Amino acid sequence: MATRACRSLALLLALSFVGCSEEPPDPPPAADPEWQIVFRDLPAGLLRAWGTSSTDVYVVGSAVGEGEMACTAPEEPYLLRFDGTKWRRLKPGKVGSVWWVFAVAPDDIRMVGACGLVLYYKPSTDTFTRKKAPTNSTLFGVWGASSNDVWYSGNNEANTGAVFRDNGSEISVVPVPATVTASTVIFKPHGVSANEIWFSGGAGVTLYWNGTELQHRQTPVPFGLNATHGLRKDRMYAVGGGAQGVLLGWNGMEWIEESEADKKMIGLWVVSDDEVYAVGENGAIYHRKDGTWAKEDRVGTGSKATKSGDSTVFDDYHSIWVDEKGGIWLAGGALSVMPPVKGVLAYYGPPISKDIEE
């Protein structure tokens, strides 16, 4: 019955168009923002999506086949650039996994990763310069105030947290306070100015650069803190904790635990003092507004079912970035595997291209 009705409707539509002249096409309707899975099940895990604007976005990820703590990789890392219209794969060579990206100047994009890797990318010439921090371990984070004042963080061969500073010509070690327990990796830096920089690390450690020295500001939790972010030095946030899941807020004096039991967050982005997004394990997205944290639906929830289930994203997110138009970019994959694999990029905004130019 339904089939017959469908055919009749289609025939009616067809007949109604016969003999009609071609009228000008209707203008396309304004595209509403929506959650979309831009990439999924990429061979490499995606670790950071970030840009200078919504039309200049970088996505960095792992190098497939890279061995544990390796300084060589059989494949190039997964690096993508989006210009607002199309995606293009960047080719830095077989440099190993890239964990983080940040623009320290308009034509100076820094990327860090495996085996002390530091990449200088110059968009105007589409060229990479490779440097190496004095460590063979992974650098997990980068932030800089200018091309001559850039900070990298990770660990060293002794598995002790390490911080490095790049003056544009030399990368040097910045001593971590002796009160920081050994075997504590330093994950991510984030600065609000050249002399106000926070670092998150393992075992509940945060560090603060006050322009003169790194200070140890211990949080009340013993867990690893994957990320820190904020807009001013006396109102910062930090997330991490793995299965325990912690979310901490800095009130200008001390770190306060704001978490609830099931928040297992890895990435963080502060839009304003009171609006914060966090993402984490198993496709989790959290949104803080008006002083309250709420869990949002996973990307793809309620989508059309297929043989292998619907397209809900259950992978882990490693990072989140909110662009100047309110577009939300989430990067992740299977993050426990070394190197991370099964990359996923989810985006909230008007529909965008999913094609990659090699």
Add this chain to the structure above:
Amino acid sequence: MKRLCLSLLVIAACGDGPPAFPDANGFPDALFLEDAGIPPSIEIGTGVVSFIPLTEGQAVEIFRGPQGGGRTGGYHIWHAARIHGVDPHAADLIFKTLLPTGEEIASNARTENLQYMDGAYVVAGVAPALSDCCHAANADVVMRVEIRDRNGVTAQDQRLVHAGDCLLGAGGPSLCP
């Protein structure tokens, strides 16, 4: 002309194929249940990309995760599960590593669309992070998994295994005193 072609395509699409009857969650439910009618069961195992069964007392390795940087929070034992007789869509799973006393030292709760692989639904590559990997190093531990599908069907399994050392890297020094 394009519209005429589109309309003809619509006609072609109005075939006599089997209708789908989505349930309240939008899934065509029973159409996609590979082993409907089989009693629910789950088996704990190990493996990164596929299920590897475990025997009681078997030796297992402790692995350092990509961001492992110390004995707390950066190490895990790979957990996997092989499952029958449950609804595979958005199933809730909890993987745990326990001391023989029952004390929990790692946990990973996940919701997954279960993948059908080699005659069973399989979840692999789950990495419950050890709160302190030295608590498991060179010791007997219990690997445990529980599942609850969206219809409330449950199953569980556990296995006593013997964990290896907590190493800085493969072949590296031990992190434990």
